[in-house]
Amino acid sequence: MPRKVRSVRVPEELEKLDLSGIVHECERYLRDLESATLLKMEGNQEAAEALIKTRRADLGRKVGLKVWEARVAYGEKRRAGSSSD
Numbered sequence: 001m002p003r004k005v006r007s008v009r010v011p012e013e014l015e016k017l018d019l020s021g022i023v024h025e026c027e028r029y030l031r032d033l034e035s036a037t038l039l040k041m042e043g044n045q046e047a048a049e050a051l052i053k054t055r056r057a058d059l060g061r062k063v064g065l066k067v068w069e070a071r072v073a074y075g076e077k078r079r080a081g082s083s084s085d
Helices: 019-041 045-083
Strands: none
Touching: 019 045
């Protein structure tokens, strides 16, 4: 049975995280999973595995980039706030 989450604590550093961008990347990954399933059903096991391996690495890289961008935005905001003091 799935557990319901009542609240999520997000670090202040990730306040500007582009959640819609992450969801979009996940949608693309799911489409590629469907494509890999079709390839596997057609008997092309190697192509299906290559597609999944490539997209898994790509998804991780793109999500990592979104987190890094949010962290950079947080650092810039902090620097701007501390220089005005």
